[in-house]
Amino acid sequence: MQYRSRPAQAVIDLNALRDNYRLARNLTPNGQVLAVIKADAYGHGAVQVARALDKLAPAFAVACIEEALQLREAGVRQPILLLEGPFCVDDLYLAAEHQFWLMLENPAQIEMTLNTLLPQPLTIWLKIDTGMHRLGLSAEQAHRWYPKLQSCAHIADNIILTSHFACADELNNDATAKQIAQFEQLQTRYAGAASLANSAAILGWPAAAKEWNRAGIMLYGASPFMQPHPQADQLKPVMTLQSRVISVRQVKQGDKVGYGASWLAKRDSLIATVAMGYADGYPRHTPSDTVVMVNGQPAKLAGRVSMDMLGVDVTDVDSIKIGDPVVLWGSELKVTDIAAAAQTISYEVLTGISARVPRIYIGC
Ligand SMILES: Cc1ncc(COP(=O)(O)O)c(C=O)c1O
Known part of the structure; x- marks a missing residue:
């Protein structure tokens, strides 16, 4: 193993x-x-x-x-x-x-x-x-x-x-x-x-x-469609891309987060850093404010996606700690929506998940 x-x-x-x-x-x-x-x-x-x-x-x-x-x-x-x-x-x-x-x-x-x-x-x-x-x-x-x-x-x-x-x-x-x-x-x-x-x-x-x-x-x-569709809406997502919180920090109003300091805290905020980055295939162009599920609750991407990590504004998520589960897409969050936010299509995002991300099979 x-x-x-x-x-x-x-x-x-x-x-x-x-x-x-x-x-x-x-x-x-x-x-x-x-x-x-x-x-x-x-x-x-x-x-x-x-x-x-x-x-x-x-x-x-x-x-x-x-x-x-x-x-x-x-x-x-x-x-x-x-x-x-x-x-x-x-x-x-x-x-x-x-x-x-x-x-x-x-x-x-x-x-x-x-x-x-x-x-x-x-x-x-x-x-x-x-x-x-x-x-x-x-x-x-x-x-x-x-x-x-x-x-x-x-x-x-x-x-x-x-x-x-x-x-x-x-x-x-x-x-x-x-x-x-x-x-x-x-x-x-x-x-x-x-x-x-x-x-x-x-x-x-x-x-x-x-x-x-x-x-x-x-x-x-x-x-394959951008709009709701009666048959397509019966499809069941096969891949859940998931990870965990590896670090948590408080930032002050006016602080900036991540490469290029592109995300500005509009209030005192709690930032969770998640082990998932563009080298895993999560698209680098996914903008701040794209939804990420943390502890089963919606939160928003904060700052640029880096190679191995990304930041999430978890100020409004209950009781955050290191090790909490994070879902980037799956049944609660459609890959099509994440791809659209990153100005691409689900095909590119799914085929881009890199070899270093272990595939865990269920329902074998
Ligand atoms: C010739 C051909 N047939 C079928 C498919 C499957 O297309 P889709 O994934 O849109 O169902 C492809 C995919 O690119 C293709 O090239």
Whole structure:
């Protein structure tokens, strides 16, 4: 057992994760839900998340082969989709050996795949650019390459047509409906399974549900939307980022707190210093006055977040002492709100929790 005394930790509730997965499945009853566990399952631990979803998720998706190999080495047996496809020929051999599914999205990748003889057939997801203009083939390119892939001996018959939304988190933006229409136009030419929806679409765009739906952020209990939403509000936060008070001091009206002396005491105040900083992944740009729960009571960040610590104005919190528990986000404090205060998104904040923060798993 590794020695630990620093109290900063991320508690990961695997029951909440499974409940969020079931919500995704219930919202797309005619299809299957692939669990997106790239970037170490958005900071939650890919191996532990894959194991927790073992009996539920028929397949997983990651960004690259390094992430997929880590899962195979840990004994994960489900198909694993590489969302950016192969980067080189060796990726193709490894994909065939380990039964990774490949997203193919540009002609160079497709040519490399067609020209590499492989011992086992590969399952291919063919990505179409329906308007995001990041990855994917145009409709014309799809018409050119689809038949070649279909007749290739080392490519499995069931090619899955797929695309990705640029604005599905904006429920009033008609870009998503346009992307769906463009995709469905292409589907009239190519029979077979398809995949469009990410979390925002699973929750808010039922017309996007297809045979495969790709749930990422919602699995971790964070809403992709900025506003309240009846389905998204059922999500359960999976990560609680917590720590403890390590020092308490009285400051006088007019005193300043922290680096740059940016926080000014408007009255005599009590400041608690907490073992949590930007080197743990708590965003440095989170402004003073952002809520932090101390002893189960709301208090406010005071001064700049430093590398390993942050200050909280606990003047109005009852009976503060060293060792008191602090929650930075979790069920009482949404990570989406903290991310918004720091002018970022929950995805960045969750994936930014650093390796030095131990992940403690509950509900195993
Ligand atoms: C191709 C693709 N599908 C699905 C997802 C999951 O998205 P979300 O986390 O918004 O559900 C991502 C994430 O970036 C992605 O790149």
